Amino acid sequence: MQYPEKTVIKDSIFHVCVIGLGEIGGGIFLELSKKFGSDQVYGVDINDAVIKRATLQGLNAGKEIPKAHNYIVSVYTAKQIIDVCQKIPLDTRPLISIEATSEPDEIQKIDQAISNSGNYDLVYFPHRFNPDDPDHQYFNLDRVIAGVTDQATKRAISFYSQFMSKDLIHEFPLPIVSLTKTMENTYRFIEIAIAEDIKIACDKRGIDFNLLREAMNTKWNINVLEARDGIYKKCLPKDSAIIHRFFPDLKILTAAIETDTEYKKYAKGVLRINPWYIISPLIIFSVFVIFMISNRIMSHFYVDPIYQRVEDLHSNIQQINKESSSGGEREERLNREVVDYIEEVRELKEAKNNKIIFPGTMLGGMN
Known part of the structure; x- marks a missing residue:
C-alpha cells in the first residue's frame, strides 16, 4: 500500500529522527513533534500501519532513515539496534541515543560496528516507562545516561535538557548504565x-x-x-x-x-478456572431436568387422558353389548359413545395446540 509522506526526505535534514515507533518510540516521537514542531521531527518504522497513522496525524514518518542532527533509537531487539545504527547517515556528525533495551555490552559492539563509517556521538539513555502512570513516562522522571565518550555524554545532556529537567538526568559509567x-x-x-x-x-x-x-x-x-x-x-x-x-x-x-x-x-x-467448566455441566443438567419434567407434564395432561379415554371406551362398549337387547339400540349407543370419544380427543388436541396444557418442551406437540 502506498501513501504520500508529508516530507520528501532526500534533501531534508531534521533536528530529530526517532527510529522505532512502538509503545516507547511512538510516544517519544509524539512528544518531540509537539516540542520542536512536526517539520523538525521524523519517525521511522517498518510497519505500514504505524507510518500511515502518523502521516494521517500530520507527522513526518516513513521507512527510510533521513539525515538528522539527533537520532533516538527505540527498536525491540539487540540485533535490530546494530542493524539500524549501521544504516544511520553520519553526514551531520549526529548524536545517536539508544533508548532501547540492550545487552550489557551492546553499546560497545554498536560503537565497533559503525566506528569506521564516520563521526558521531553515541550514548545509552535507557527508557523508563510505566504505561498506566503518566507521571512516570518518557521525560518527566529520573533516568541514567552514559556516553561512549565524555563529549558524547555532555552533548546528550545538552540535547535532552531542551525538553526535560537536567536534574532528572543522572550520569554514570557506561558499564553501570548498560546494566541498570x-x-x-x-x-x-x-x-x-x-x-x-x-x-x-x-x-x-x-x-x-x-x-x-x-x-x-x-x-x-x-x-x-x-x-x-x-x-x-x-x-x-x-x-x-x-x-x-x-x-x-x-x-x-x-x-x-x-x-x-x-x-x-x-x-x-x-486461579483461572474456565467458568464454562462449571457452567456447561449445570446447563446440561438443567436441560435434562426440564426435559424430564416437561415430558411428565405432557404425559399427565395429554397422553394419560387419551389412554384413560380409550380404556373407558373399551369398557363402555362391553357394557353396551351386555345391556342392549335389540340391535338398533345397541348400534345407536355405540355410535354415540364413539362420537363422544372423538369429541373429547379433539378437545384435548385443541387444548394442547392452544397451550392450555403443557405438552412437553423437548418432544414438541403431537398432532
Whole structure:
C-alpha cells in the first residue's frame, strides 16, 4: 500500500529522527513533534500501519532513515539496534541515543560496528516507562545516561535538557548504565516471584494471601507485590532473561524464574478456572431436568387422558353389548359413545395446540 509522506526526505535534514515507533518510540516521537514542531521531527518504522497513522496525524514518518542532527533509537531487539545504527547517515556528525533495551555490552559492539563509517556521538539513555502512570513516562522522571565518550555524554545532556529537567538526568559509567534498566526489571521480577511463592504456600494452608500482604505492607519498609496470574508482557521476562545470560550464577534469579514457571501452571489450574467448566455441566443438567419434567407434564395432561379415554371406551362398549337387547339400540349407543370419544380427543388436541396444557418442551406437540 502506498501513501504520500508529508516530507520528501532526500534533501531534508531534521533536528530529530526517532527510529522505532512502538509503545516507547511512538510516544517519544509524539512528544518531540509537539516540542520542536512536526517539520523538525521524523519517525521511522517498518510497519505500514504505524507510518500511515502518523502521516494521517500530520507527522513526518516513513521507512527510510533521513539525515538528522539527533537520532533516538527505540527498536525491540539487540540485533535490530546494530542493524539500524549501521544504516544511520553520519553526514551531520549526529548524536545517536539508544533508548532501547540492550545487552550489557551492546553499546560497545554498536560503537565497533559503525566506528569506521564516520563521526558521531553515541550514548545509552535507557527508557523508563510505566504505561498506566503518566507521571512516570518518557521525560518527566529520573533516568541514567552514559556516553561512549565524555563529549558524547555532555552533548546528550545538552540535547535532552531542551525538553526535560537536567536534574532528572543522572550520569554514570557506561558499564553501570548498560546494566541498570535490565537489572531494575530483573529485581522487580524477583519481587513478584517471591509474592507468587508466598501465595502458593498460603493457599496450601488455607491462608488468605491478600489479607496477609495487606497486613505486612503496613510496615514502612515492606512492600509485598501482588501475585496475579504470572509474569507476562514484554519487559520483565525479556530483561530478566538478559540478566540471566549475563549472570548465570545469580541463584535467586534462577529460583525466581522457576517459581514463576511453576506459579503460571498453578494459576491456570486454580486461579483461572474456565467458568464454562462449571457452567456447561449445570446447563446440561438443567436441560435434562426440564426435559424430564416437561415430558411428565405432557404425559399427565395429554397422553394419560387419551389412554384413560380409550380404556373407558373399551369398557363402555362391553357394557353396551351386555345391556342392549335389540340391535338398533345397541348400534345407536355405540355410535354415540364413539362420537363422544372423538369429541373429547379433539378437545384435548385443541387444548394442547392452544397451550392450555403443557405438552412437553423437548418432544414438541403431537398432532
